[in-house]
Amino acid sequence: xxxxxxxxxxxxxxxxxxxxxxxxxxxxxxxxxxxxxxxxxxxxxxxxxxxxxxxxxxxxxxxxxxxxxxxxxxxxxxxxxxxxxxxxxxxxx
Numbered sequence: 275x276x277x278x279x280x281x282x283x284x285x286x287x288x289x290x291x292x293x294x295x296x297x298x299x300x301x302x303x304x305x306x307x308x309x310x311x312x313x314x315x316x317x318x319x320x321x322x323x324x325x326x327x328x329x330x331x332x333x334x335x336x337x338x339x340x341x342x343x344x345x346x347x348x349x350x351x352x353x354x355x356x357x358x359x360x361x362x363x364x365x366x367x
Contacts, residue, residue, distance in 0.1 A: 275330045277314075277357040278337050282325040288349035299325075302344075309340050328357070 284292065291298055303313045306329065315328040331337040334356065341354050 275312075275332060276334060276337065277359075278329050278331060279355040279357050280325075280327040280329050280341075281323045281353040281355070282327065283322070283351045284324045285349055285351060288324075291349055306340065306344070309343055310336050311340050323353075 299316075303316065306313055310331060312330040313327055314330060317326050318324065319326050329337070331340065337354060341352050344350060345352050
């Protein structure tokens with residue numbers, strides 16, 4: 275399993291959705307699990323991104339597919355970063 279950092283910025287439609295239905299955040303996390311991601315941590319953040327999530331997927335391709343699915347809804351713009359444990363990174367040098 276591979277870990278990824280999912281940086282999420284809400285669109286104006288996304289802001290309206292969350293404002294009208296705060297439970298939508300938990301619903302989306304459940305939907306992410308249905309499309310093959312495991313959400314380990316998630317924070318609402320102030321600044322450039324509205325949410326930062328640590329997720330796990332079987333492969334980078336599975337993560338890419340999930341990112342496209344989430345982005346196609348028009349409520350978020352996502353940036354995905356591959357996360358390599360520092361011990362693994364150091365061991366590869």
